[in-house]
Amino acid sequence: MAKIPINLKEGSIQEDDVIVGIDLGTTNSLVAYVKDGEPVAVKENGKHTLVPSIIHFDREGAVQVGDLARKQLLDAPERTIYSVKRLMGKSYQDVSDQRNYFSYQIIDDDREGLVKIRVDNRFYNPIELSSFILKELKARIERAIGTSIQKAVITVPAYFNDAQRQATRDAGKLAGLDVLRIVNEPTAASLAYGLNRVDSRETIAVYDLGGGTFDISILRIEGGIFEVLATHGDTYLGGDDFDRAIADLWLHKQGLESEQLNPEQKQAIRILAEDAKKHLSTQEYFEERFNNKQVAISRSEFEALIDPFIEKTLKSCRKALEDAGLSISEIDHVVMVGGSTRIPRVKEAVSDLFGQAVNDQLDPDEVVALGAAIQADILAGNQKDLLLLDVTPLSLGIETIGGLMDVIVPRNSKVPGSVARNYTTSVDGQKNLKIAVYQGERDLVEHNRKLGEFVLSDLPPMAAGIPKIEVKFLLNADGILKVSATELRSNKEQQIEIRSAYGLSEEEMAQMLLDSIEHAQEDMAVKALRESINEANHILRSTDRFIEQNKEHFSRDLLDELSNYREALSQAIQSADKNLIEKSMQELNEFATPLAHQAMDMTILEAMKDRKV
Numbered sequence: 183m184a185k186i187p188i189n190l191k192e193g194s195i196q197e198d199d200v201i202v203g204i205d206l207g208t209t210n211s212l213v214a215y216v217k218d219g220e221p222v223a224v225k226e227n228g229k230h231t232l233v234p235s236i237i238h239f240d241r242e243g244a245v246q247v248g249d250l251a252r253k254q255l256l257d258a259p260e261r262t263i264y265s266v267k268r269l270m271g272k273s274y275q276d277v278s279d280q281r282n283y284f285s286y287q288i289i290d291d292d293r294e295g296l297v298k299i300r301v302d303n304r305f306y307n308p309i310e311l312s313s314f315i316l317k318e319l320k321a322r323i324e325r326a327i328g329t330s331i332q333k334a335v336i337t338v339p340a341y342f343n344d345a346q347r348q349a350t351r352d353a354g355k356l357a358g359l360d361v362l363r364i365v366n367e368p369t370a371a372s373l374a375y376g377l378n379r380v381d382s383r384e385t386i387a388v389y390d391l392g393g394g395t396f397d398i399s400i401l402r403i404e405g406g407i408f409e410v411l412a413t414h415g416d417t418y419l420g421g422d423d424f425d426r427a428i429a430d431l432w433l434h435k436q437g438l439e440s441e442q443l444n445p446e447q448k449q450a451i452r453i454l455a456e457d458a459k460k461h462l463s464t465q466e467y468f469e470e471r472f473n474n475k476q477v478a479i480s481r482s483e484f485e486a487l488i489d490p491f492i493e494k495t496l497k498s499c500r501k502a503l504e505d506a507g508l509s510i511s512e513i514d515h516v517v518m519v520g521g522s523t524r525i526p527r528v529k530e531a532v533s534d535l536f537g538q539a540v541n542d543q544l545d546p547d548e549v550v551a552l553g554a555a556i557q558a559d560i561l562a563g564n565q566k567d568l569l570l571l572d573v574t575p576l577s578l579g580i581e582t583i584g585g586l587m588d589v590i591v592p593r594n595s596k597v598p599g600s601v602a603r604n605y606t607t608s609v610d611g612q613k614n615l616k617i618a619v620y621q622g623e624r625d626l627v628e629h630n631r632k633l634g635e636f637v638l639s640d641l642p643p644m645a646a647g648i649p650k651i652e653v654k655f656l657l658n659a660d661g662i663l664k665v666s667a668t669e670l671r672s673n674k675e676q677q678i679e680i681r682s683a684y685g686l687s688e689e690e691m692a693q694m695l696l697d698s699i700e701h702a703q704e705d706m707a708v709k710a711l712r713e714s715i716n717e718a719n720h721i722l723r724s725t726d727r728f729i730e731q732n733k734e735h736f737s738r739d740l741l742d743e744l745s746n747y748r749e750a751l752s753q754a755i756q757s758a759d760k761n762l763i764e765k766s767m768q769e770l771n772e773f774a775t776p777l778a779h780q781a782m783d784m785t786i787l788e789a790m791k792d793r794k795v
């Protein structure tokens with residue numbers, strides 16, 4: 183007889199385990215699941231499905247994620263973290279040249295270890311930060327479907343290396359999720375696309391241009407099997423670059439350098455530039471005010487700005503086709519993924535390259551999460567006629583004499599899988615052999631990324647060239663690697679699990695898990711009130727600072743009036759009434775915002791005067 187699981191919390195009969203699909207994006211994240219055989223993305227209160235991948239910390243360290251955090255980009259850039267995905271699995275060294283891009287503080291005390299972000303006196307690593315986003319998504323779907331969720335499939339860009347995949351998996355764990363599978367984003371997208379094409383045989387290109395990353399994948403779908411033939415891309419190319427190009431153009435026209443702006447102004451112009459970009463996807467012209475001056479851009483101006491970026495993506499497409507050994511005419515469909523593919527120029531350029539109209543029927547924002555949900559459903563055993571073969575995006579190998587990279591698993595090899603190769607010693611009586619494992623496409627290991635190393639020790643004394651050492655690479659379905667070395671004559675064996683250099687130790691992980699459990703137990707209402715109070719206190723402090731700094735700029739009357747609003751908010755905090763606090767905050771904000779704009783303009787004018795001298 184079958185067992186009937188009971189949901190202990192509700193006393194009801196537990197539905198089958200729901201496994202969710204998560205698109206953990208650089209810019210936006212979302213969660214989806216398969217409902218009655220169809221993948222659906224989860225909406226909050228009937229609003230949009232996207233959760234901005236933004237994390238805000240208030241002064242007390244309380245966390246907000248998503249739209250609420252996004253609102254803080256302007257007011258508190260130093261405590262509002264965006265694009266954390268760009269930092270996943272990276273050391274400070276890896277990201278130091280992008281430092282200007284982040285308006286929050288990246289710590290450089292440990293150049294080689296996992297990068298850390300400082301907010302006040304707290305330190306966060308990218309894994310923790312990503313786990314906040316995942317927790318938010320988990321909470322979202324739990325609210326939507328009313329049961330608790332433990333299992334997930336999470337997507338990553340095809341170009342993520344081992345360290346980045348590990349970091350993503352760790353973030354899931356930290357959020358209380360059992361990550362069943364890490365799937366490449368374009369692969370997930372093709373799965374969403376191919377769901378209804380089980381009977382056909384097609385070759386598909388998936389063009390994914392998001393906020394921070396670009397990926398192109400070539401896939402073959404046949405008899406329900408999705409096979410990735412090749413992938414290519416750029417982890418530093420996306421809509422963010424377009425925003426920056428617009429902002430730089432505007433600043434240039436005003437004779438300003440981005441270095442002359444304070445963090446608030448930098449964010450303001452970045453957000454305005456993004457508005458302009460989105461506007462131009464449907465309109466011909468954008469016009470607004472910044473610094474009390476007009477800023478404008480036409481669609482053709484915008485297109486000229488982004489053409490070099492688009493050309494780069496096309497180059498990647500050609501490269502992927504080459505890797506797959508296919509000509510353009512062999513591609514049956516081109517699928518568009520990612521918010522930036524809403525830009526008409528992008529569609530046009532990709533259509534031109536492939537000589538066919540692109541397929542943009544799927545919602546470019548949701549398609550990856552929907553595919554992840556389908557993959558989750560496959561893992562749950564609900565979709566027996568679908569199977570997914572994936573490939574490893576970068577070559578894996580070991581260092582040999584002279585610092586050369588000896589590739590053992592070439593890029594675009596299928597995973598899961600294993601490859602073995604034999605080596606020998608170069609010195610008589612050699613007792614130890616160091617195996618250093620690298621990932622990358624360059625011939626010298628120093629240009630590739632080191633994943634780890636280990637020593638096969640206590641070899642019995644033998645003449646050079648006699649030992650037969652088998653090095654075996656085992657890649658699991660996530661593209662995560664285990665390496666073993668065996669001396670076949672003596673059967674000496676050394677197995678090593680390549681632990682990512684930028685991962686977390688077990689202790690760190692345990693501590694973080696404890697912390698997060700503590701956090702989760704807090705009562706929601708109390709937490710919401712606390713968040714309001716924190717935000718209100720923050721506004722009070724900013725107001726005080728503002729009054730102090732702008733004594734000369736404004737009349738006594740205006741400043742008195744501002745003080746009155748400030749006082750009202752202060753009273754509201756005492757009352758501990760969340761609604762009253764929110765209302766007072768809003769009133770204070772409405773009064774103060776125009777003043778802040780005026781003050782900003784005056785400061786800029788002063789800065790420009792200084793420059794001319």
Ligand code: ADP
Nearest residue numbers: 207208209210392393394421460463520521522
């Ligand atoms: P990611 O996968 O990196 O999280 P998304 O696929 O969510 O990114 O895409 C986000 C990007 O898409 C942002 O740069 C955003 O500005 C851009 N975007 C969203 N909507 C539009 C639009 N209508 N026109 C142009 N760009 C858009």
Ligand code: MG
Nearest residue numbers: 207392520550
């Ligand atoms: Mg994406």
